[in-house]
Amino acid sequence: MSDDLRDLYQEVILDHGRHPRNKHTLEHASHLAHGENPLCGDKLIVYVKLSPDNVIEEVSFEGQGCAISTASASLMTEVMVGKSLAEAEKLFGNFHALATGEGETDITGLEDDMDRLEVLAGVRDYPVRVKCATLAWHTLSAALHDQQKVSTE
Amino acid sequence: MTVIDRTYPIEQIRADFPILSKSFKGKPLVYLDSTASAMKPSQVINEESRVYEEEYANIHRGVYYLSAKATERYEQSRKTVQKFLGAKHAREIIFTRNTTESINLVASSYGRKFLREGDEIVITGLEHHSNIVPWQFLVEEKGVVLKVVPVEEDGSISLEKYAALLTPRTKIVAAAHISNVLGTILPVAEMIRLAHDVGAKVLLDGAQAVMHQAVDVQELDIDFYAFSGHKLYGPTGIGVLYGKEELLNAMPPYQGGGDMIASVSFEKTTYAPLPAKFEAGTPAIAQAAGLAAAVDYVTSIGLDRIRAHEDELLAYATTRLNQLEGLRIIGTATKKAAVVSFVLDYAHPHDIAQIFDSAGVSIRAGHHCAQPLMTHFKIPATARASFGMYNTKAEIDALVAAVRKVEEMFR
Ligand SMILES: Cc1ncc(COP(=O)(O)O)c(C=O)c1O
Numbered sequence: 016m017s018d019d020l021r022d023l024y025q026e027v028i029l030d031h032g033r034h035p036r037n038k039h040t041l042e043h044a045s046h047l048a049h050g051e052n053p054l055c056g057d058k059l060i061v062y063v064k065l066s067p068d069n070v071i072e073e074v075s076f077e078g079q080g081c082a083i084s085t086a087s088a089s090l091m092t093e094v095m096v097g098k099s100l101a102e103a104e105k106l107f108g109n110f111h112a113l114a115t116g117e118g119e120t121d122i123t124g125l126e127d128d129m130d131r132l133e134v135l136a137g138v139r140d141y142p143v144r145v146k147c148a149t150l151a152w153h154t155l156s157a158a159l160h161d162q163q164k165v166s167t168e
Numbered sequence: 169m170t171v172i173d174r175t176y177p178i179e180q181i182r183a184d185f186p187i188l189s190k191s192f193k194g195k196p197l198v199y200l201d202s203t204a205s206a207m208k209p210s211q212v213i214n215e216e217s218r219v220y221e222e223e224y225a226n227i228h229r230g231v232y233y234l235s236a237k238a239t240e241r242y243e244q245s246r247k248t249v250q251k252f253l254g255a256k257h258a259r260e261i262i263f264t265r266n267t268t269e270s271i272n273l274v275a276s277s278y279g280r281k282f283l284r285e286g287d288e289i290v291i292t293g294l295e296h297h298s299n300i301v302p303w304q305f306l307v308e309e310k311g312v313v314l315k316v317v318p319v320e321e322d323g324s325i326s327l328e329k330y331a332a333l334l335t336p337r338t339k340i341v342a343a344a345h346i347s348n349v350l351g352t353i354l355p356v357a358e359m360i361r362l363a364h365d366v367g368a369k370v371l372l373d374g375a376q377a378v379m380h381q382a383v384d385v386q387e388l389d390i391d392f393y394a395f396s397g398h399k400l401y402g403p404t405g406i407g408v409l410y411g412k413e414e415l416l417n418a419m420p421p422y423q424g425g426g427d428m429i430a431s432v433s434f435e436k437t438t439y440a441p442l443p444a445k446f447e448a449g450t451p452a453i454a455q456a457a458g459l460a461a462a463v464d465y466v467t468s469i470g471l472d473r474i475r476a477h478e479d480e481l482l483a484y485a486t487t488r489l490n491q492l493e494g495l496r497i498i499g500t501a502t503k504k505a506a507v508v509s510f511v512l513d514y515a516h517p518h519d520i521a522q523i524f525d526s527a528g529v530s531i532r533a534g535h536h537c538a539q540p541l542m543t544h545f546k547i548p549a550t551a552r553a554s555f556g557m558y559n560t561k562a563e564i565d566a567l568v569a570a571v572r573k574v575e576e577m578f579r
Binding site for chain 2: 032144
């Protein structure tokens with residue numbers, strides 16, 4: 016297999032794509048939003064449970080998507096746990112920068128999370144796939160901002 | 169049983185398409201996405217450049233030599249298309265931008281003038297968005313009712329279910345001639361007869377049909393027929409609407425502007441006769457010539473032979489793909505054109521297309537502008553390989569090898 020393809024489909028991505036973590040509904044979700052990538056028809060729902068002091072206690076997702084979008088959603092549900100709203104916002108910004116190769120980055124305090132997410136940096140070279148990687152993140156952001164729907168078009 | 173045409177000039181045809189001999193990222197091109205848009209032979213490319221180099225000017229109203237020449241070529245292209253579709257008059261051929269615009273023209277002009285609240289439009293469940301959305305405008309604007317013929321499990325359309333939806337209130341039947349996702353060839357002759365029995369007019373979306381088989385609008389008694397130049401090995405930016413003369417004459421203009429008028433004053437404007445009434449503004453002049461060159465090209469090879477070649481490719485691809493475990497072909501109607509949509513139970517279509525790309529095989533993955541059809545089959549998307557006049561069995565072997573590569577990675 017060509018190396019650039021290996022950059023895109025790293026083992027971690029294939030693993031999370033095959034066995035996504037936290038892929039289920041969340042009974043006591045405080046927030047949720049629907050995301051859609053109209054380009055490929057992929058749809059997902061992201062559920063969040065915030066604690067009374069606005070810390071993310073749990074994140075889960077449901078839906079169908081390619082390996083990249085599923086792995087990205089799966090990794091997101093793991094790194095977001097325990098984050099305050101401000102930290103979640105900052106992580107979203109940094110992930111967006113990682114996936115697109117554009118934008119400001121300040122990863123202070125988020126070094127470990129960004130390390131884990133680095134496997135998704137390969138999408139940068141595939142502009143069509145950036146949307147696959149960011150769909151779950153945009154949807155989480157919409158959920159936290161109390162928007163019901165988001166589309167990555 | 170198709171008889172194998174050993175004289176099909178595949179080598180010559182491939183040599184006519186300059187892009188087919190190019191390599192991309194170090195790999196020869198295996199282009200299996202002609203359904204989205206077809207490649208162009210030199211005959212088309214050269215004709216378009218020739219117009220720009222030798223006889224280009226704006227058409228109509230020009231007194232000078234070049235404008236007259238350009239006008240002549242433009243009208244000659246119309247005659248080429250007239251003959252291609254078997255239309256009675258050249259003025260029944262309207263040049264548009266593409267299939268989408270052709271359908272919008274009918275929905276907007278015919279629909280607005282002749283449809284009333286409670287009238288019914290019948291479409292099928294396998295339509296491209298461009299044959300759904302323009303009719304939905306009429307639902308919103310006029311309170312027209314949109315009825316949808318359900319798609320069968322194999323991707324075919326049942327004539328009984330179709331007939332059951334027709335009523336005296338059915339004013340328009342709008343259907344794909346051939347499905348861009350499933351390849352299904354619809355039973356259009358019977359559909360037209362049944363529609364005419366209740367007094368409905370029929371628009372066929374021929375975007376996927378004209379390059380696969382000969383169409384005779386008079387023999388089929390078609391009211392409106394739409395197609396795009398770019399899927400027929402012709403240029404982008406030019407499409408065709410065929411309409412029966414009496415229908416087009418009864419319809420109001422679609423857009424206002426230059427070229428579509430007889431005379432204009434601030435009090436009253438009278439419209440030009442056909443076809444100018446529907447061709448407001450400067451049209452795609454060189455592209456019309458390119459489209460005519462494309463029609464000449466496919467007819468010189470012969471649509472029957474092209475069809476036989478593609479049928480052979482389709483049969484070969486279907487057999488080879490069916491041997492692969494975990495692969496399911498979506499669309500298995502007995503009457504089918506050279507389109508194969510499939511899903512793998514271990515990989516998403518998007519990932520399939522990505523791995524294919526790294527193997528130099530260009531296919532499409534997605535909903536193919538037919539989201540209701542995806543919903544019907546309960547899948548988000550399909551991977552789709554489609555075959556044109558220039559494809560070969562070796563390219564299907566490359567397709568199968570690419571599936572194995574996906575299998576290696578994802579299974
Ligand atoms: C069946 C069908 N109808 C309509 C269209 C729209 O064609 P265009 O984009 O050229 O207007 C397509 C193109 O994919 C098609 O396959």
